[in-house]
Amino acid sequence: MNAFLLAVALVLMAGIAAGLIRVAIGPTPSDRMMAAQLMGTSGIGVILLLAPVLAVPALIDVALIFSLLAAVAVTAFTRRRVTNHGD
């Protein structure tokens, strides 16, 4: 069972490595941000799979913080600065 979970984590890790390509060559900042979000989502999956494999239940809290991080990063990215009016 653990080997199966680890294999699934390995597939998710390959997805993260593929997302790295889009983060590196993405033409616009939005593409890079979306790829970074994909990496974050896959990271949540990897951590939740690592928790039973490594027998460290505290990793589930780390996955919770990961989801909070994604929301904060997207909020910081999409906030638009008002030009010529001061903010």
Add this chain to the structure above:
Amino acid sequence: MTVLLTLFDLLLTLTLLGLAVVTLTSHEPRRAVILFIAFGLLLALVWARLRAPDLALAEAAIGAGLSGALMLAAARRASGRKTSAAQSRDAEDAP
């Protein structure tokens, strides 16, 4: 099981190294910040793999989340100031 774990470690290390190289060689600030956020995310994965959940927690919350958001705001402010300074003179008076 051991082979799978070694493969996982290898993939994680290679991705982290590639991301570090791309981050260090990027010219634009905004691009570098987004790459830095992705790098902090992967570093938290490394801490989780090393059975250090508290370090992974701190890395994800502070290293990638908080400083990533602050640096995104700083990069946007810097680039906005540069373009508006090229367009009008009184851009420096804006706080």
